[in-house]
Amino acid sequence: MKLLLVNSVCGIRSTGRICEDIARDYESKGWLVKYAYGREPFVPESCEKWAVRIGGVLSSRLHGLLTRTLDLHGSGMCSYFATRRFLQWAEKWNPDMVWLHNLHGYYINYELLFAWIKLHPEMEVKWTLHDCWAFTGHCSHFLLTDCKRWKTVCYGCPEKLEYPKSFVLSAAKANWERKKKAFCGVKNMSLITPSRWLADLTRESFLKEYPVEVVHNTVDMTVFKPTPSNFRERMGLNGKTIILGVASVWDRRKGLADFLVLHKLLNSKNGRSYCIILVGLTEQQIAALPLGMIGIARTNSAAELAEVYSATDWFFNPTHEDNYPTVNLEARACGCKIATYDTGGASETVEGYDKAWVLKGEDKSPKGFFRLLSK
DSSP states (O other): OOEEOSSSSSOOHHHHHHHHHHHHHHHHHTTTEEEEEEOOSOOOGGEEETTOOSHHHHHHHHHHHHHHHHHSSSTTTTTHHHHHHHHHHHHHHOOOOOOOOOOOOSSHHHHHHHHHHTTTTEEEEEOOOOSSSGGGGSSSSOTTOOOOGGTTTSOOOOTSSSSSOOSSSSOOHHHHHHHHHHTTTTTTTTESSSSSHHHHHHHHHGGSOOEEEEOOOOTTTTTTTOOOHHHHHHHTTTSSSEEEESSOOSSSTTTHHHHHHHHHHHTTGGGGEEEEEEEEEEEHHHHHTTTTEEEEHHHHHHHHHHHHHHOOOOEOOSSSSSSSSSHHHHHHHOEEEEEEOOTGGGGGGGTTOEEEEOGGGGGGHHHHHHHHHHH
């Protein structure tokens, strides 16, 4: 039996690690596994035996150009030739199961992919949705704007300048219709969501024809666990209360501005006894941090990350749009105290954990977390 996984990245970041776990599990059951990806040339050594690259730097950049100007992400001429070459390979490899994950990310043409899938009704298809992109005309999340247009037909997208950004045209209505045509009508497909929250949204979308199963994401507990390290000593933080934030991309959606507000609040209350550390920042973001905050660039080392979590007093996740944040799971596995906003499926990640606080209503803010610290 053959399994073909498809995701934007291979073995790195949250979705990449999830796919790696699936690949390892199926291989242990005797399946032949291939793992197709399109972004980030880095592939961990543990995944090299499965890795199949879709396209390359040039096709990704052209895909990005069409997205930025015409709001064509994953359709039309986006990654057309790269996807066609990949599907020629896939046709020869002849998988028994295709397990899709993130199809956005400037690397694959979903119209070609689903046209090929529909030619093979005998093939089992699973699709794990990690966000809302599959059933909207543009965005991957819409909580900040409280948009409901995806339920009927998208138009005039209020998230046009958010990922996947378009600086010129908005093609939300056409994109919504193209996705509906491409994604509906697959004979043997089931959907998986990591949260009940996303499952409920999916059942209200044009994907409601498919069965939806909720499978909560997990993390590797052999890596993410209380881990001895000299991180505090190395960073000169002995005697301080460390407040940690982790994200793959830091923007308004992930709450970067909330951490800056929190920093000011802490400075008003003996801020020297606290230190905020943010992991996953760009070099430009690190340079722009105010004095007293520590920024660390993105790391692909889960072991390094476990050391940082383990040295932390509080893990704060002020996410404004999220599905089922893996960082909460990682922090939990390392024994951190966690405060997370009641956003999307975030509260589901800390159910049954006695060292977690879900911030709701007026407390869903930096001031709410500050009040929690002051108790």
